Amino acid sequence: MKKTLALLLSVLMLVTLLAACGGDSGTPDTSGDSQQEENAGTPEEPSNDEPEAPAAGGTVGVCIYQFTDAFMTTYRNALQEILESKGYNVTTVDGANDQAKQNEQINTFITQGVDALIINPVMTSAADQIIATVQAAGIPTVLINREPTADQMAVYDKLVYVGCDARQSGTMQGELILDTPNGGDINGDGKVSYIMVQGDPENVDAQYRTEFSVKALTDAGVEVEELNLTRGDWMRERGQEIVANDLAQFGSAVEVVFCNNDDMAIGALQAIQAAGRKVNEDIYLVGVDALDAALEEVKNGNMTGTVLNDANGQATAAVEQMELLLGGKTFAAGEQSVYVDYVKVTPDNVGDFMG
Numbered sequence: 001m002k003k004t005l006a007l008l009l010s011v012l013m014l015v016t017l018l019a020a021c022g023g024d025s026g027t028p029d030t031s032g033d034s035q036q037e038e039n040a041g042t043p044e045e046p047s048n049d050e051p052e053a054p055a056a057g058g059t060v061g062v063c064i065y066q067f068t069d070a071f072m073t074t075y076r077n078a079l080q081e082i083l084e085s086k087g088y089n090v091t092t093v094d095g096a097n098d099q100a101k102q103n104e105q106i107n108t109f110i111t112q113g114v115d116a117l118i119i120n121p122v123m124t125s126a127a128d129q130i131i132a133t134v135q136a137a138g139i140p141t142v143l144i145n146r147e148p149t150a151d152q153m154a155v156y157d158k159l160v161y162v163g164c165d166a167r168q169s170g171t172m173q174g175e176l177i178l179d180t181p182n183g184g185d186i187n188g189d190g191k192v193s194y195i196m197v198q199g200d201p202e203n204v205d206a207q208y209r210t211e212f213s214v215k216a217l218t219d220a221g222v223e224v225e226e227l228n229l230t231r232g233d234w235m236r237e238r239g240q241e242i243v244a245n246d247l248a249q250f251g252s253a254v255e256v257v258f259c260n261n262d263d264m265a266i267g268a269l270q271a272i273q274a275a276g277r278k279v280n281e282d283i284y285l286v287g288v289d290a291l292d293a294a295l296e297e298v299k300n301g302n303m304t305g306t307v308l309n310d311a312n313g314q315a316t317a318a319v320e321q322m323e324l325l326l327g328g329k330t331f332a333a334g335e336q337s338v339y340v341d342y343v344k345v346t347p348d349n350v351g352d353f354m355g
């Protein structure tokens, strides 16, 4: 009888203890999947206010659209570092620019029972399918870098997007040109003649940067002439090839080279130098990202400027949002995008961004 009582008492104590732990997600969770079990056992609490304290630890699957992308390399390294420093068990996989492959990777992570996913989609057009998959599995998910529409995200309240508003970066690129001594009109013929080296046009960053860089000029009342627009898919070699071809075709008529990102701008610079042209003297060149290589070229006067696409800031925000989701936060429709600001980089302030 005594024994039974003692057993009953210890069961009672254990239950009380477990209940107390369940309410305290500030306790580091190192087991990897207890968060998942906790979530599975807890009824949905659709509350936006007062999310619980973030739960450190646990397993996180990170899907990157393509490891060879220069900017996403900086970004994924930052993510890995931040997550590991907080005690998470992280696996980062390369989608190799193949949506079918990425879908499989997402499914594998789900089967393995990860606590959260951070996904950089290969194709924004695949967002519906990705969201349906993570929703069916009930996995808290942060989408990064390639923004779906608000409507696409609205179907799942444990989903948030972290990125930047690409319109801002396009506008800043245009302003970098407006701020040059001749406002981009090097030959003084009353108009700015440019070539546009575009990223992957499926990606909203490429669409907006292309549109808003030129819009900044036209909004300022400047006449523009587009000599050529070619997709370079964010890659350095494509930037080099495209600009080499355009310079061969249009020669000194090219006053401005807009590149949707820095990696293509570095390629463009190789072509510009090979053609015997000199940036900031007879041609202007701007990019976006503030890759280390581009900062060096801005400093040396070989790029007119770039725009900081804050990989560290975005990685930090992505982890913050992930922890809020893990703590039970849900997102209301129309409030699922978290933006980090871009910053204009010129020879005047480039030192602030160099490590």
Ligand code: BGC
Residues within 6 Å of the ligand: 069, 070, 071, 072, 145, 146, 199, 203, 205, 234, 260, 261, 262, 263, 288, 289, 309
């Ligand atoms: C960056 C590019 C990168 C792309 C990948 C953009 O925000 O500026 O450098 O290639 O994201 O989606």
